[in-house]
Structure formats: structure tokens, C-alpha cells
Amino acid sequence: MTSPEPAAESSESQEKGPFYVLRARFRSGNLGMIPVIIALILTWIVFELLNPHFLTPRNISNLVLQIATIGMLGVGETLILLLGEIDLSIAAVSGLAGGILVSLSVFMGINPVLAIAGAIVAGALIGLFQGFWVTVVGVPSFIVTLAGSIGYQGLLLALLGQEGTVPLSDPVLLAIASDYLPKPVGVILGCVGVAAVVLMGIRSRKARLDRGLSAPSQGSLIGRFILTAVLVGLVVWILNAFMGIPLLGVILIAFVLLFAFITQSTVFGRHIFALGGNREAARRAGINVRWVRMGVFVLASTLGAIGGVLEASRLGAASPASGGSTLLMDSIATAVIGGTSLFGGVGSVYNALAGALVIGSVENGMDLLSAPSSTKFIVEAIVLLAAVTVDALTRRRRRSQ
Amino acid sequence: MTIALLLPETATSPRYESQDKPHFMEDVKQLDPNVNVIYSNAQGNASSQQQQAEAAISNGAKVLVLDPVDAKAAAVIANKAKQSGVAMISYDRLITGTPNVDYYVSFDNERVGRLQGQYIADHTKKGGTVVMINGAQTDNNALLFAKGAHEVLDPLFQNGTLKKGYESYTPDWDAANGLREMEQALTTLNNKVDGVLAANDNLAGSVIQALRPQGLVGKVPITGQDATDQGLKNIALGYQSMTVYKPIKDETQAAAKLAVALAQGQQPPAGLVNGQIDNGSKQVPSVLLTPIVVTKENIADTVIKDGFTTWAKIGVPPQ
Numbered sequence: 157m158t159s160p161e162p163a164a165e166s167s168e169s170q171e172k173g174p175f176y177v178l179r180a181r182f183r184s185g186n187l188g189m190i191p192v193i194i195a196l197i198l199t200w201i202v203f204e205l206l207n208p209h210f211l212t213p214r215n216i217s218n219l220v221l222q223i224a225t226i227g228m229l230g231v232g233e234t235l236i237l238l239l240g241e242i243d244l245s246i247a248a249v250s251g252l253a254g255g256i257l258v259s260l261s262v263f264m265g266i267n268p269v270l271a272i273a274g275a276i277v278a279g280a281l282i283g284l285f286q287g288f289w290v291t292v293v294g295v296p297s298f299i300v301t302l303a304g305s306i307g308y309q310g311l312l313l314a315l316l317g318q319e320g321t322v323p324l325s326d327p328v329l330l331a332i333a334s335d336y337l338p339k340p341v342g343v344i345l346g347c348v349g350v351a352a353v354v355l356m357g358i359r360s361r362k363a364r365l366d367r368g369l370s371a372p373s374q375g376s377l378i379g380r381f382i383l384t385a386v387l388v389g390l391v392v393w394i395l396n397a398f399m400g401i402p403l404l405g406v407i408l409i410a411f412v413l414l415f416a417f418i419t420q421s422t423v424f425g426r427h428i429f430a431l432g433g434n435r436e437a438a439r440r441a442g443i444n445v446r447w448v449r450m451g452v453f454v455l456a457s458t459l460g461a462i463g464g465v466l467e468a469s470r471l472g473a474a475s476p477a478s479g480g481s482t483l484l485m486d487s488i489a490t491a492v493i494g495g496t497s498l499f500g501g502v503g504s505v506y507n508a509l510a511g512a513l514v515i516g517s518v519e520n521g522m523d524l525l526s527a528p529s530s531t532k533f534i535v536e537a538i539v540l541l542a543a544v545t546v547d548a549l550t551r552r553r554r555r556s557q
Numbered sequence: 558m559t560i561a562l563l564l565p566e567t568a569t570s571p572r573y574e575s576q577d578k579p580h581f582m583e584d585v586k587q588l589d590p591n592v593n594v595i596y597s598n599a600q601g602n603a604s605s606q607q608q609q610a611e612a613a614i615s616n617g618a619k620v621l622v623l624d625p626v627d628a629k630a631a632a633v634i635a636n637k638a639k640q641s642g643v644a645m646i647s648y649d650r651l652i653t654g655t656p657n658v659d660y661y662v663s664f665d666n667e668r669v670g671r672l673q674g675q676y677i678a679d680h681t682k683k684g685g686t687v688v689m690i691n692g693a694q695t696d697n698n699a700l701l702f703a704k705g706a707h708e709v710l711d712p713l714f715q716n717g718t719l720k721k722g723y724e725s726y727t728p729d730w731d732a733a734n735g736l737r738e739m740e741q742a743l744t745t746l747n748n749k750v751d752g753v754l755a756a757n758d759n760l761a762g763s764v765i766q767a768l769r770p771q772g773l774v775g776k777v778p779i780t781g782q783d784a785t786d787q788g789l790k791n792i793a794l795g796y797q798s799m800t801v802y803k804p805i806k807d808e809t810q811a812a813a814k815l816a817v818a819l820a821q822g823q824q825p826p827a828g829l830v831n832g833q834i835d836n837g838s839k840q841v842p843s844v845l846l847t848p849i850v851v852t853k854e855n856i857a858d859t860v861i862k863d864g865f866t867t868w869a870k871i872g873v874p875p876q
Binding site for chain 2: 530
């Protein structure tokens with residue numbers, strides 16, 4: 157082994173300068189979130205230079221609203237990619253969930269909470285169906301979800317084909333995407349969030365030390381807390397300078413944190429990584445491969461459905477075209493740009509959030525400039541290709557060790 | 558005798574299955590009960606459409622009434638029809654780049670854009686800022702709508718009567734893209750928007766969603782097109798100002814008259830063909846129908862009276 161153990165990185169890095177981490181990570185083939193953060197900062201600098209409205213509280217608030225759906229779908233896609241599979245149906249599932257939501261709410265007059273539950277349960281059932289086909293029948297996920305994607309478009313058409321675009325009228329459903337937290341509540345929520353990060357950090361360090369594992373030094377831990385506090389404070393301050401934190405943003409962050417916890421701190425989550433890294437080894441280690449894979453497919457489609465509910469609320473409508481256009485591409489790109497490997501076993505849910513910020517910023521910025529469609533397509537293509545190239549290059553590093 | 562009706566898709570508009578197909582069938586039956594109609598829908602796929610056209614010719618169709626998925630790709634179908642001695646009517650969208658199109662039936666798309674542009678010109682305050690949310694740049698009709706709107710508005714932009722604040726084409730006519738465009742337009746213009754030209758009702762819906770949090774809904778004239786139930790509801794509620802209604806019945810009737818005449822080997826009825834449209838290879842004899850502006854005042858006298866929709870479907874009490 158020429159590279160240090162990942163867990164020891166942070167303590168050693170302090171002795172060898174700031175670039176040590178970067179170099180060590182590149183050598184170990186695990187760049188984590190570094191490329192996506194660099195991409196995000198570059199994107200923001202470029203657009204701010206081109207249009208001074210870009211980094212205003214108002215536009216940051218727009219950005220939060222605009223990434224909610226792709227962020228949610230990106231988290232779902234990340235889970236699937238961690239397994240080393242792919243889900244081409246997640247956008248179609250979101251469209252179908254939107255269709256089910258309006259059908260239940262508008263045509264049948266069902267109470268909004270039940271309508272949301274209905275849409276999400278439908279997503280979970282779709283996940284179960286796809287998971288069954290992949291794990292039990294053994295058809296590759298690429299094909300199962302491709303077929304699924306076409307089928308769900310058909311179902312959506314059957315639901316809404318005669319009606320076209322159906323507007324939502326229920327105030328609760330519309331409020332999901334148009335409400336903002338009262339400003340003091342936003343501040344309190346930010347404080348609670350930072351406190352939670354501090355508590356969890358201290359507990360996890362103690363737990364590692366108790367078990368005799370390497371742990372981050374006290375100094376680096378405090379540094380991380382300060383960074384978190386500054387970032388959270390900044391975000392809350394900026395969003396409160398406009399209309400407050402959008403409810404959609406809170407929902408997205410809540411799901412990102414939940415799934416970050418599931419993937420990093422539960423047995424199920426560690427099994428996903430183990431499976432994505434080497435399925436045969438995972439099986440021999442006694443992991444119930446079938447159940448873990450099935451579970452991931454259920455979670456991904458459920459997240460797709462939740463994303464569809466958010467999108468329907470944001471557009472105030474669902475139509476037979478919901479979940480179409482570039483949504484699937486954006487969802488996969490969100491996961492991959494975030495640094496989650498297409499080859500399985502490497503990545504994190506946080507990356508999906510960062511990826512959504514990059515994709516969202518590019519789309520937001522180009523619309524702010526009212527860029528021609530030609531430019532939009534070309535720029536998005538370049539961003540995606542660059543992201544996958546970074547993935548391919550670092551993977552080569554990983555393999556060569 | 559056999560006629561084939563070949564429609565492009567079902568995803569972005571319910572009109573094809575719910576209006577064009579049943580009306581066309583009915584119209585043909587009335588004109589000549591002995592004519593058989595083959596119907597196919599290409600579901601947005603240009604190569605499916607080619608297969609469907611070939612199948613129709615094999616099944617003995619004498620006339621193809623074709624609404625192309627892809628205006629240029631459909632030239633191949635027109636050429637094939639010519640070789641087989643089958644007449645070709647380009648329906649609703651123009652088949653371009655081939656001399657083998659016999660007739661074109663459609664609403665005058667530039668006129669749709671001119672009606673939208675004129676509405677904005679008449680209802681936006683002097684010196685006001687206009688936002689234009691156009692359709693998909695890959696759709697020839699969207700280009701014609703925008704062209705018509707610019708014909709009316711560009712002179713006003715140039716002499717300073719109005720100001721163009723923002724303009725964008727919307728990839729795939731997608732509502733989510735349209736919403737983001739309008740949000741960004743409001744951001745870059747600091748909400749100084751006095752009129753919005755939205756290319757259709759779906760995009761008008763997105764514009765309304767973007768205006769709502771800014772408290773601007775109902776204060777800014779917004780155009781639309783297609784007279785969808787969603788659009789008509791927004792008009793009845795005062796959120797949207799107008800839509801352009803294209804009575805599909807007129808369009809199917811014109812196409813049916815042409816198709817039946819051609820199938821019987823006769824000339825089309827006098828006065829039906831009223832213009833010519835250049836498709837890049839030929840001046841195609843055309844039936845160009847007149848679109849109608851619908852506002853809150855004339856919903857009852859237009860779309861409701863024609864049976865195009867009902868108050869119940871729109872979802873508001875009769876007005």
C-alpha cells in the first residue's frame with residue numbers, strides 16, 4: 157500500500173500541509189466531493205461575472221426551489237449507483253407519481269395527505285416490482301428500468317391522456333413548493349442543525365476512540381464544526397434576506413440527511429457499499445444480497461415518487477409530459493457529477509446535493525442570461541462529460557492499486 | 558376506397574386522440590360512407606411514423622393525411638407516397654424539403670403569433686417591459702409563432718413604445734423549463750415585468766406559477782394558445798388574459814373534404830384551398846384556417862358554444 161489508510165488522513169494532513177489531502181486522495185483514487193465543490197465555485201464565479209443578479213439572495217432562493225426535484229431524484233439514483241446498478245425509470249416514476257397525485261386530489265377529491273401517501277406508496281410498489289425483476293428474475297437493471305420507464309409513461313398517459321395538463325387546486329399541495337419558513341424559525345432550525353452536527357461529531361469520535369479506532373484530532377473536529385456553523389449561518393442569512401428558507405429546501409435537506417444517515421451509519425447502508433464494491437465478496441461475508449438490492453430499488457423509486465410530488469406542487473399541475481424532457485438525464489448527472497461512481501461502491505448522498513447544485517446552477521445561470529437553446533444543450537453536455545471523465549480517471553487510479 | 562390518418566403523438570397534447578381522430582372519422586363518414594379510414598399514432602417517434610405510412614400504403618390507402626412527427630424526416634414518406642401514386646396531405650404541421658406534398662391544411666401559425674403579439678401590444682402599458690417565453694426551438698410551429706409575434710412587437714421595441722426585457726425558447730415546451738425561465742426573467746428584471754407573451758397555455762401556467770410568489774398574478778397580461786381547460790380556467794379566474802383557440806373541427810373538416818375528393822379522383826371543392834405555403838421545395842396549395850382569440854368575455858360564445866369543452870371540464874361555474 158502506497159497510500160495512507162483513509163481514516164488516518166485528517167490527522168496526518170495537519171503535519172504535511174493542506175495539499176497533502178488532495179494529493180493523497182487523488183493517489184488513492186477517491187477524490188470525494190473535491191471536484192464537485194471546485195466545479196460549483198467555478199460555475200458561480202463565471203455566472204456572477206456574466207450577470208450580477210446571480211449571487212443575490214433572491215436568485216439563491218430560486219436555485220433552492222429549482223434543485224428540489226433533481227436533488228431528490230439524484231439521491232435515489234445515488235443509492236442505485238452505489239449498488240453498481242442503474243435506474244433509468246426514476247424520472248418516469250416521478251411523472252407517474254405526479255399524475256397519481258392530481259388524479260387522487262383533483263378527480264377524486266381525496267384529502268391532500270392521503271393523496272401524497274397514495275403517490276408515494278405507488279412509487280414504493282414500482283420499486284418492489286423492479287427490484288423483484290432485477291434480483292429474483294435476474295434481468296439487468298438497465299433493461300428492467302428502461303422497460304419500466306416506457307411502461308410508466310403509458311400509465312401516466314392512461315391517467316391523464318384525455319385531460320392534458322391538470323392543475324392542482326388544493327392549497328396544501330400548492331403550499332409545499334410555495335411556502336417559506338418564518339425567518340425566526342429558519343434561524344432556530346439552523347442552530348438545531350449545527351448543534352446536531354456537533355453532538356454527532358463528538359459522539360462518533362468518542363465511540364471510535366472507545367473501540368480503539370483512529371479518530372479525527374480534536375483540532376480538526378473543531379475546525380469542521382466552525383466550517384459547518386459558518387456555512388449553515390451563511391445559507392440561513394442569505395435565504396432570510398429574501399423570503400426565508402423555502403419549505404422545499406427544508407424537505408430536500410431532511411431527505412439528504414436521512415439517507416446520509418442510512419447509508420453511512422446503518423448496517424443496511426454499509427451492506428449497500430459492500431455489495432457495490434464486490435458482490436461476490438459481500439455474499440460470502442453473509443450479506444443477504446437479494447434483500448439489500450430489493451430494498452435499494454424500493455427506496456429509489458420511493459424517492460422518485462416524492463420528487464414527483466414536489467414537482468407537481470412546484471408546477472401547480474401534472475401532465476402527460478411530466479417526468480419527461482431532460483429530467484432523467486439531470487437525475488443521473490446529479491449523482492455522477494456529485495462524484496458517485498457509475499461503477500458502484502463509491503459515493504455519498506451528500507454528493508447528490510452538491511451535484512444538484514451544480515446542474516441547478518448551470519440551468520439557473522443560463523436562463524438568467526436567457527442563453528439560446530443551442531448553448532444550453534452544449535454547456536450541459538460538457539458539464540456531464542467532464543464529471544464522468546473525472547470518475548473514469550479516478551477509477552483507473554483505484555484499480556491500479 | 559381507403560384513406561389513412563397518421564397522427565404524431567399523444568404525450569404533449571390530448572387533442573389527437575380526443576378531437577382530431579373522432580372528428581375526422583365522423584367527417585369522412587358524412588362525406589362518403591364507403592370510404593374506409595386507417596388510423597395510426599406514431600407516439601412521437603419519426604421512424605414509427607414511417608412504418609405506419611408504409612403499412613397504410615400496403616393496405617391500399619389512396620390518400621395519406623399525415624401530421625409529421627418530424628417535418629424534415631417526413632419528406633421520405635411523401636416521396637414514397639408519390640412513387641406509389643398516393644396523394645399526400647400535410648396535416649397541421651408542414652412537411653418540408655420535398656415537392657411531393659399535394660396539400661397542406663393548418664391554422665395560420667404566424668397569425669397565431671401575431672394575435673398573441675397584438676394582444677400584448679394593446680394591453681401592455683406604454684414603455685412597459687415585455688417577457689417572451691417561446692416554445693421549443695426544434696418545433697417549426699414554435700418558430701412560426703415567435704416570428705408572428707415579433708412581426709407585431711419588433712417595431713414597438715425599436716421605437717421604444719415597449720421594451721423587450723427577456724426572451725427564451727423553452728426546450729421541449731417543458732413546463733419545468735418554462736417555470737425556471739420565468740423565475741429567472743423576474744430575477745434579472747427585478748420584477749419589472751408589464752406583459753408576458755407565453756406561447757401556449759401550458760407555458761402560461763408556468764408563468765403564473767412564477768408570478769404567484771411575487772404577488773403579480775392578475776396584474777400582468779399573459780397570452781396563451783390551444784384553449785386548454787387549464788388555460789380557460791386561468792382566464793376565467795383572471796390569472797391569464799387570453800388564449801388562441803384553433804377550432805380543430807374546422808381543421809378535420811377541411812382535411813376530410815380534401816382527402817375524400819382526392820380519393821374519388823376529383824378536384825377539391827372550390828374555395829377550400831385559400832393560399833400557398835413555401836415548404837422549401839414547392840409552393841404547397843394550402844387551406845389556412847383562422848384562429849380565434851378567446852378572452853374572459855367570449856369563452857361562452859366560442860369554445861363552449863362549439864362544444865370544444867364544457868364549463869364542468871374547465872372547472873368553473875358558467876359565466
